[in-house]
Amino acid sequence: MSDDFAYSDNWASNWAPIYEKFNSIRGRVAEADVTAAFLERYCSGGSALELGIGDGRVAVPLSERGVIVEGIDNSDTMLKLLGKRTDLVKAWKGDMANFSTEQRYNLVYCAYNTLMVLVTREAQISCLRSAAEALHDEGTLVLELLMPVIDGFVGGQKTTTTLVDHENTFVTTDIHDPLNQNLVSTLLWFSGTSVRRLPYRVRYVYHQELDTMAECVGLKLAERWGDWTGGEFTEGSKRHISVYRRAGS
Ligand SMILES: C[S@@+](CC[C@H](N)C(=O)[O-])C[C@H]1O[C@@H](n2cnc3c(N)ncnc32)[C@H](O)[C@@H]1O
Known part of the structure; x- marks a missing residue:
């Protein structure tokens, strides 16, 4: 399998030129302020660390609220x-799967399914361990992850049309690797006469497995929401915002 699928600078150089446009079409740019307002509750007047900060979609509005991000x-x-x-x-260059910092933060957060870019269980747990170590004693870890949808696969693969508007068509192809809970995917973005091919690989994780992984590093679920506006988490939720604190705090 080509390395293009792994999140690396190869991946980023594919995505960077279209990242803001893509996020804007997906409603993620419009959502950044409400995300920052949610996160501010856990670090008002304090400090926050974002894992996989990207172009600062969330970090910038959070810093504009007076948080040191x-x-x-x-x-x-x-x-x-x-x-x-x-x-x-x-921000600094580093691997969120294994980092350490002298600084302690009121909030560590990882938005937009970014934990899933770590494609092994070990790497995800190691990331949670590094995050837990970077928190103040009373600090909070917030993770946003989608609810995995592992249906509709035939022969281990599926193709889904994820968006059609007057200008764009998004088609996603997924190959399922159930042993590793990996999806090896490509977004095909058709626009006018052009098509972009954007490969990526993720490890999906269900919310209860996430809680168990968090417990392995001394964190305990404190709250779970269905979206950044504080909507209820239900069986129909397409994602969850999970809030963890140190066990016993
Ligand atoms: C889906 S983007 C999310 C960006 C940003 N958090 C947001 O919400 O818009 C994932 C980001 O994680 C970064 N990334 C991927 N693997 C990483 C790793 N192992 N360590 C640190 N950053 C990583 C990518 O370069 C990219 O900027």
């Missing part, structure tokens, strides 16, 4: 996009 990303390309956008947010 820092971030980690493993892509120079994404860090350059962030640097062009703000000098309020300090």
Whole structure:
């Protein structure tokens, strides 16, 4: 399998030129303010660390609310996009699967399914361990993850039309690797006469497995929401916002 599927600078150089447009079409740019308002509740007047900070979609509005925001990303390309956008947010190149920092934060967060870019269970747990160590004693970890939809696969594969508007068609192809809970996917983005091919690989994780992984590193679920506006988490939820604190705090 080509390395294009792994999240690396290869991945980022594919996505970076279209990242903001893509997020805007998917409603993720419009959602950034409500996401920052949600996160501010856990770090008002304090500090926050974003894992996989990207172009600062969430970090920038959070920093504009007076929070000291820092971030980690493993892509120079994404860090350059962030640097062009703000000098309020300090970010460094690193692997969120295994990082350590002297600084302790009121909030560590990982939005937009980014934990799933770590494609093994071990890497995901190691990330949660690093995040837990970076928290103040009373600190909070917030994770946003989609609810996996593992239906409709025939022979281990499926193709889904995820968006059609007057200008764009998004078609996603997924190959399922159930032993590793991996999806090896490609987004095909048709627009006018052009088509972009955007490969990626993720490890999906259900909310209860996430709670167990968090418990392995001394964290306990405190709250779970269905979206950033604080909507209820139900069996119809397409994603969850999960809030963890140190067990016993
Ligand atoms: C889906 S984007 C999310 C960006 C941002 N958090 C947001 O909500 O818009 C995932 C980001 O994680 C970064 N990334 C992927 N693997 C990483 C790793 N192992 N360590 C740190 N950052 C990583 C990518 O470069 C990318 O910027």
